[in-house]
Amino acid sequence: MSNSKRKLSADEAMRMFRQMVRIRTFENNANQLYLSAKMPGLTHMYSGEEAVAVGICEALLPTDKITSTHRGHGHCVAKGADFKAMFCELLGKEEGYCRGKGGSMHIADQSNGNLGANAIVGGSMGIATGAALTSKLKKTGDVAVCFFGDGATAQGLMYEVMNMAALWNLPVIYACENNGYSEYTKTEEIAAGSITARAEAFGIESYQVDGQDVIAVNELSQKLVDRARKGEGPFFLELMTYRYHGHHVGDINREYYRAKDEEADWKENRDPIIRMRAWLVENGYATEEALDELHKEVTEDAENAVEYALNAPYPDVSEVDMHVYTDVKHVLA
Amino acid sequence: MRKITLSKAVNEALAEEMRHDESVIILGEDVAEAGTPFKVLSGLVEEFGTDRVIDTPISEPGFMGIGVGAAMTGMRPVVDLMFGDFIFLIMDQLCNQAAKTHYMSGGKLNVPLVLRTNMGATRRSAAQHSQSLHAIVAHIPGLKVAMPSSAYEAKGLLKTAIRDDNPVVIFEDKLMYQDSAEVPEEEYSIPFGEACVKREGTDITLIGTSSMVQVCEKAAEMLQAVGISAEVIDPRTIVPLDEKTLVESAKKTGRVIVVDEGHQSFGVTSEIASRINEKAFYHLDAPTTRMGAMDVPIPFSPALEDITVPTPERVFEQAKKLVSGELIDAA
Numbered sequence: 001m002s003n004s005k006r007k008l009s010a011d012e013a014m015r016m017f018r019q020m021v022r023i024r025t026f027e028n029n030a031n032q033l034y035l036s037a038k039m040p041g042l043t044h045m046y047s048g049e050e051a052v053a054v055g056i057c058e059a060l061l062p063t064d065k066i067t068s069t070h071r072g073h074g075h076c077v078a079k080g081a082d083f084k085a086m087f088c089e090l091l092g093k094e095e096g097y098c099r100g101k102g103g104s105m106h107i108a109d110q111s112n113g114n115l116g117a118n119a120i121v122g123g124s125m126g127i128a129t130g131a132a133l134t135s136k137l138k139k140t141g142d143v144a145v146c147f148f149g150d151g152a153t154a155q156g157l158m159y160e161v162m163n164m165a166a167l168w169n170l171p172v173i174y175a176c177e178n179n180g181y182s183e184y185t186k187t188e189e190i191a192a193g194s195i196t197a198r199a200e201a202f203g204i205e206s207y208q209v210d211g212q213d214v215i216a217v218n219e220l221s222q223k224l225v226d227r228a229r230k231g232e233g234p235f236f237l238e239l240m241t242y243r244y245h246g247h248h249v250g251d252i253n254r255e256y257y258r259a260k261d262e263e264a265d266w267k268e269n270r271d272p273i274i275r276m277r278a279w280l281v282e283n284g285y286a287t288e289e290a291l292d293e294l295h296k297e298v299t300e301d302a303e304n305a306v307e308y309a310l311n312a313p314y315p316d317v318s319e320v321d322m323h324v325y326t327d328v329k330h331v332l333a
Numbered sequence: 334m335r336k337i338t339l340s341k342a343v344n345e346a347l348a349e350e351m352r353h354d355e356s357v358i359i360l361g362e363d364v365a366e367a368g369t370p371f372k373v374l375s376g377l378v379e380e381f382g383t384d385r386v387i388d389t390p391i392s393e394p395g396f397m398g399i400g401v402g403a404a405m406t407g408m409r410p411v412v413d414l415m416f417g418d419f420i421f422l423i424m425d426q427l428c429n430q431a432a433k434t435h436y437m438s439g440g441k442l443n444v445p446l447v448l449r450t451n452m453g454a455t456r457r458s459a460a461q462h463s464q465s466l467h468a469i470v471a472h473i474p475g476l477k478v479a480m481p482s483s484a485y486e487a488k489g490l491l492k493t494a495i496r497d498d499n500p501v502v503i504f505e506d507k508l509m510y511q512d513s514a515e516v517p518e519e520e521y522s523i524p525f526g527e528a529c530v531k532r533e534g535t536d537i538t539l540i541g542t543s544s545m546v547q548v549c550e551k552a553a554e555m556l557q558a559v560g561i562s563a564e565v566i567d568p569r570t571i572v573p574l575d576e577k578t579l580v581e582s583a584k585k586t587g588r589v590i591v592v593d594e595g596h597q598s599f600g601v602t603s604e605i606a607s608r609i610n611e612k613a614f615y616h617l618d619a620p621t622t623r624m625g626a627m628d629v630p631i632p633f634s635p636a637l638e639d640i641t642v643p644t645p646e647r648v649f650e651q652a653k654k655l656v657s658g659e660l661i662d663a664a
Contacts, residue, residue, distance in 0.1 A: 065406060099439030106437040115405055116438060120429050126398010127430065133399055134406040137358065137384060144402075157425075160395025167390075323440040324474050326498040328573075331474070 045245035046074030051272035053078035055217025067124035072117030080112035087309035122155030132172035151182030199236030211239030342484035361413025432475030463631035482546035489523030526573035534564035551645035597625030
């Protein structure tokens, strides 16, 4: 773990740990829902990348905006979302964040500044940049963080909006979660040259950071968020991370593109939760027992939320043509 | 009443709404000092400054996406797309993002964005600057589509669009920017989903959109000279569509031609004709007929381009056939 220059308070440290545990626990439950055929469709697991979402979102205020991706549960939890409404959304239930209309790939939680997950790779880059334009024009001081994967660096939209963000000094941070794979293909096969150099070409200050080290991610994010708020943005982060599952939950036999040894190495030696747990104990922030208790609490919380969501009602079928337009109750009526 | 050009009408609508609401901004290529190649926006940057009339690079998906994000967070962007043909460049941001955000979020997020763009052939601009692509947009739930037929409609519909909390796409006919019409000095707006009966008649209904309203009105004059009374209706918005007014007119006259400058197949003419056939069938004396642009890319050569779009003469000929019970010349 990085040797933070700034001493983390016990609250900050424990909160980051708890949020990472919450994401992992959420994903374990989501995976089980898929495997037991209780969840419609499929989903993309964030497990392994927790330090990225948590390190960044813990540097943000609830009014700051994020845009998320198809692998978005981690961002949603890290930005403050509630398990019940999230599981309800995954199961297509009325009490879900989007009344069951979005599902895993479109969860939005505007109350916490989450402008939504996006099922188009790179599709939200304009949205995040636009949110930053609003901040600049309305002088709200909000910062926007655009989460996307290494695969999205192959989309042209990224270059168009980074150009404008740099021209207009927008308070946006582009957070590239480089998990080494663009769906079923190694990143090195789809991305020529350096990823940070792409942003540097626009004059955007860029950093590569260990995405498995939540304290390092958080420390850098704090600095950049503060500077973005002062009008010194945009910034670009490449966070080196790893996804433990396949591209999606159904991508189980994946040795043709990724070796089991490699997966085991990341899980055993670079896991962000194991690393922070050891750090918390070593630095006297918590005892092993307290951390076990935290795990237990989060596990129970997730299990209760899953149970709640499984029993929650689906939306009434009359909702199918609601929310097409803001001003028409039933558009097909 | 004073007469002003369609270009001036659009400019006035924007200026009024920008004075009325500070969150209204304009984003697009050469919108500021240049005022667009059509000079529609001239003078706005002088009044509202470069913070609100924002010149962008030539990055249509980029500035459309930025518009969507700004709209989701409190602005009311009017995104200027220099040519309607460039809609193909922004399809993801328009159709996957702007159109679906309200629905996918279960009604929690809104995208109060206006996309102003244009349509229309016969400007000798060839296949990539002449298309009328409103049907493609109208196909996507979540988007509203307005098609002004004169300066009066252009101003009133744009003001309604800017105040609408949904994404709205306005197609202005680029050949009509210098056409003048009566436009009141005082403020007004035109509600969406209300067709305008431009001319009453009893023998046949001509439904026209955008510049095809003028084509229909000219055809109606020609028809009157041969003793045929034509009703002319302008839907003004195709989403929402004032089906009631169109169907009632069809029931009254028993004959309908739908004229629109989009390609005829799978387009606006087909959609409106279908609805009339479904809802007025037993009142009809002839098949409802479509007249759209030919199903070819718009050619450059004037000799070829002019025959691709409906003209008053062709609408007149088709209407005469329908009224006399002759076999129609349907594509």
